[in-house]
Amino acid sequence: MSEVILKNAIKRYGDVQVIHGIDLEIAEGEFCVFVGPSGCGKSTLLRMVAGLEETTEGKIHIGPRDVTDMDPSERGVAMVFQTYALYPHMTVEENMGFGLKMNGVPKAEIAKKVKGASDVLKLDQYLKRKPKALSGGQRQRVAIGRAIVRGPEVFLFDEPLSNLDAELRVEMRVEIARLHQELGATMIYVTHDQVEAMTLADKIVVLRAGIIEQVGAPMQLYRDPDNKFVAGFIGSPAMNFVKGVVEGGEVAVAGLGASYPLKVQTPADGTAVEMGVRPEHLTLVRGGGDLTVDLTEALGGVSYAYLSTPTGERIIVEERGDDRVEEGDKVSLSFDIDRAMLFDAKTEMRIR
Incomplete structure (x- = not known):
């Protein structure tokens, strides 16, 4: 587990600036949710932390390390995407352990870590199945398991539930909340769904047009918004x-x-x-x-x-x-x- 600190983080694509000087501290073990409407920059900001997007200006620290210019593989993060991105020809067990296998980790250690992750996610009975034999929720749990076995300092989630139906979304919200309690890991989660933000987060970061509008605990933002945008965005139905x-x-x-x-x-x-x-x-x-x-x-x-x-x-x-x-x-x-x-x-x- 590590804290994540962004200092004046800026992202430009040519002459177009999409992230405008973000200053943010995410404490060790905290569940932080980036929320906002489509196009607000939340996924871009997450990808900057992951190293999948270059940081134009500013600094990003994970724990004591300045990771601004590091490759994604060196940052100690694991990312769960909106799409499951599982290998269809591999079993659940093989999908979860593939990253470790590519890094030359011994088979016995891979098996131990996969077993530990499958216990947490209740995937034991599915380890020999291939993705086509799994439901959408089960596939997303495999994708999360693949992240767990890497033992990252920080978990990154990019709208992981958006492809699921309403019932599965509720089920997976509970699973992710339980996972955070069990692992105590630092997690950053991106969503446009303020219900997910309210139910999962220790801290919510409300973004609009690449700028932080307000940061706070869910009920703090609900009861004491700083502006009309936050007041109208947090809460369902809206204010x-x-x-x-x-x-x-x-x-x-x-x-x-x-x-x-x-x-x-x-x-x-x-x-x-x-x-x-x-x-x-x-x-x-x-x-x-x-x-x-x-x-x-x-x-x-x-x-x-x-x-x-x-x-x-x-x-x-x-x-x-x-x-x-x-x-x-x-x-x-x-x-x-x-x-x-x-x-x-x-x-x-x-x-x-």
């Missing part, structure tokens, strides 16, 4: 945002037809803001109102009501219990103003 204007120490929200007292540092009158409230913090008030229920999603113990305001904004409300609204109902909303967050409409930064 609701409605436009408002500061007037006399209150926020006038046209879409909700109401004004709300400010619970933060008071911006100047006339400041355009956006108020954010999460779906679970809103309560529907039946019996008339200016909001229309456009759609409901019943998911068993919870349902989501999709509302439209007179000003055309969309709001999602979480409902529980048996008495739920229906499409076409007219409603209003109530919520604890202390639960609301305020963002500057121009900079999108949180007003605290």
Whole structure:
């Protein structure tokens, strides 16, 4: 296990800069998740740590070593890709031990390490099978096992669950979380799925356009985002945002037809803001109102009501219990103003 430190890491492709001076410390044994929308640079950053992408400027340290200019094979990392990349003509056992075989490791030691990895991943009964006889989840476990037998200082995962169906994704999330607990290894995991990030991570790094927007523990980012982007990206369904204007120490929200007292540092009158409230913090008030229920999603113990305001904004409300609204109902909303967050409409930064 080793810590990973990035110092002003920059990546350019010709004149195009895609990673903009990343400074980041990942502690030894930490499970760190890079999350963000497609094209934000998360996979590029992971590949820079792996050595698969050249670092244009800055430094990357793994443990005490500066690995910026080292070959991937010298960095002490093992990578699990989105595609399983297994050799179809080899058995599970042979696939897992192939890297060690190529490095001249004795057969007895290879067998011992493969057995240890297969025990952790519950692959013992599949060791003599070939990849075509395995399910997608089993193939991904073999790919992870191949990484384990190398005994790396750092595990790197590049969207390893994106090719699996919904049920297998949940199963593999549990497997990877258990693997981290058992091995205690440093892991860096890339995903665009914020649910994976929230359930797996010790630390989440939220990226946008090659820049770190915020770093923190999952619930820290959920409860205390620094800006509108993080607030809207972390959480499912996403946070609701409605436009408002500061007037006399209150926020006038046209879409909700109401004004709300400010619970933060008071911006100047006339400041355009956006108020954010999460779906679970809103309560529907039946019996008339200016909001229309456009759609409901019943998911068993919870349902989501999709509302439209007179000003055309969309709001999602979480409902529980048996008495739920229906499409076409007219409603209003109530919520604890202390639960609301305020963002500057121009900079999108949180007003605290």
